[in-house]
Amino acid sequence: xxxxxxxxxxxxxxxxxxxxxxxxxxxxxxxxxxxxxxxxxxxxxxxxxxxxxxxxxxxxxxxxxxxxxxxxxxxxxxxxxxxxxxxxxxxxxxxxxxxxxxxxxxxxxxxxxxxxxxxxxxxxxxxxxxxxxxxxxxxxxxxxxxxxxxxxxxxxxxxxxxxxxxxxxxxxxxxxxxxxxxxxxxxxxxxxxxxxxxxxxxxxxxxxxxxxxxxxxxxxxxxxxx
Amino acid sequence: xxxxxxxxxxxxxxxxxxxxxxxxxxxxxxxxxxxxxxxxxxxxxxxxxxxxxxxxxxxxxxxxxxxxxxxxxxxxxxxxxxxxxxxxxxxxxxxxxxxxxxxxxxxxxxxxxxxxxxxxxxxxxxxxxxxxxxxxxxxxxxxxxxxxxxxxxxxxxxxxxxxxxxxxxxxxxx
Numbered sequence: 501x502x503x504x505x506x507x508x509x510x511x512x513x514x515x516x517x518x519x520x521x522x523x524x525x526x527x528x529x530x531x532x533x534x535x536x537x538x539x540x541x542x543x544x545x546x547x548x549x550x551x552x553x554x555x556x557x558x559x560x561x562x563x564x565x566x567x568x569x570x571x572x573x574x575x576x577x578x579x580x581x582x583x584x585x586x587x588x589x590x591x592x593x594x595x596x597x598x599x600x601x602x603x604x605x606x607x608x609x610x611x612x613x614x615x616x617x618x619x620x621x622x623x624x625x626x627x628x629x630x631x632x633x634x635x636x637x638x639x640x641x642x643x644x645x646x647x648x649x650x651x652x653x654x655x656x657x658x659x660x661x662x663x664x665x666x667x668x669x670x671x672x673x674x675x676x677x678x679x680x681x682x683x684x685x686x687x688x689x690x691x692x693x694x695x696x697x698x699x700x701x702x703x704x705x706x707x708x709x710x711x712x713x714x715x716x717x718x719x720x721x722x723x724x725x726x
Numbered sequence: 727x728x729x730x731x732x733x734x735x736x737x738x739x740x741x742x743x744x745x746x747x748x749x750x751x752x753x754x755x756x757x758x759x760x761x762x763x764x765x766x767x768x769x770x771x772x773x774x775x776x777x778x779x780x781x782x783x784x785x786x787x788x789x790x791x792x793x794x795x796x797x798x799x800x801x802x803x804x805x806x807x808x809x810x811x812x813x814x815x816x817x818x819x820x821x822x823x824x825x826x827x828x829x830x831x832x833x834x835x836x837x838x839x840x841x842x843x844x845x846x847x848x849x850x851x852x853x854x855x856x857x858x859x860x861x862x863x864x865x866x867x868x869x870x871x872x873x874x875x876x877x878x879x880x881x882x883x884x885x886x887x888x889x890x891x892x893x894x895x896x897x898x899x900x
Contacts, residue, residue, distance in 0.1 A: 538885070538889065681860070701848075701849060701852060701877070701878050701881045701882075702852065702856075702874055702875075702878055704849060704852075705849060705852035705853045705855070705856040705874070706853075706856055707853075710849055712842075712845075719842075
């Protein structure tokens with residue numbers, strides 16, 4: 501499987517505190533990868549570096565054969581908008597917008613006109629079991645509903661890579677399961693690569709493969725020798 | 727949990743009498759269920775017969791068996807293979823996982839690597855159960871959930887133990 505996105509020896513510190521100490525990882529096209537690890541191990545920092553939200557102090561990030569970390573912020577921002585999708589632990593919906601407008605937001609920001617953007621957002625409500633909630637604002641949605649709206653927003657642009665950081669972290673087990681079933685099924689249907697940060701093994705079990713971040717480096721779970 | 731392999735593991739530390747092995751087994755692994763003497767000596771005889779340990783000459787003293795047993799290369803290899811091989815990821819594994827970690831720490835073997843291997847085996851099984859849920863009927867889903875929650879509990883224990891191996895190792899080797 502050829503890698504679509506890679507980190508090579510990425511080092512990142514926040515002030516005197518090192519978060520990544522040479523993290524290397526390659527994620528295949530269409531692969532669903534779980535990134536696990538204890539709190540503070542650097543897994544969210546790794547996700548932010550891969551997504552071009554943070555710039556590494558040292559090392560390289562590659563996406564689709566292109567060096568991402570050396571791009572200017574405006575180019576990285578375009579890339580995030582046009583080719584990546586995001587889902588975070590708390591949906592981070594825009595409270596002033598309706599659910600439908602929230603789903604359409606990436607298209608609106610990308611320059612699609614309002615009417616076609618909303619028309620494209622609408623079918624997602626049926627797909628994710630959210631029929632009838634199109635006009636609600638985030639305060640009028642349950643946690644599970646809001647997270648499904650956020651998932652639709654993350655996937656509507658058919659992103660090449662979906663970054664999900666603890667996407668079920670604030671949900672009960674039944675809502676979390678629904679979100680993970682929808683996330684993985686839709687990502688596979690769209691052939692999106694998924695990088696899923698989670699500390700929850702039941703969530704990681706939806707992935708094709710998992711890696712563990714420990715003390716700022718990435719290890720695959722390989723067996724021991726006698 | 728495998729009593730013969732656990733005794734063999736204890737024997738890997740140093741040549742020992744049956745009495746010493748029983749005492750250490752009861753201390754670390756007995757958990758309120760002491761190993762009967764008869765089982766200790768029968769197990770040691772079988773290990774000697776199978777070339778995993780060598781019985782020294784009988785020594786004078788009290789008790790039924792005063793032989794000192796020494797582990798063989800074949801016995802050391804058996805302990806190594808047993809420790810490194812992940813147990814089948816099924817619910818209620820705590821006794822075997824626990825025994826393996828304590829022995830690995832006692833013997834200075836790579837406990838972290840064993841835990842990683844077990845972690846990978848558990849996650850693989852959890853992936854299979856998740857897939858079964860996706861395709862299965864309600865009853866399959868319920869059964870798969872039961873397995874998933876138990877495996878998750880094991881994994882939490884594995885993670886917690888892995889994070890404390892240094893401290894545990896120091897205590898066990900004292």
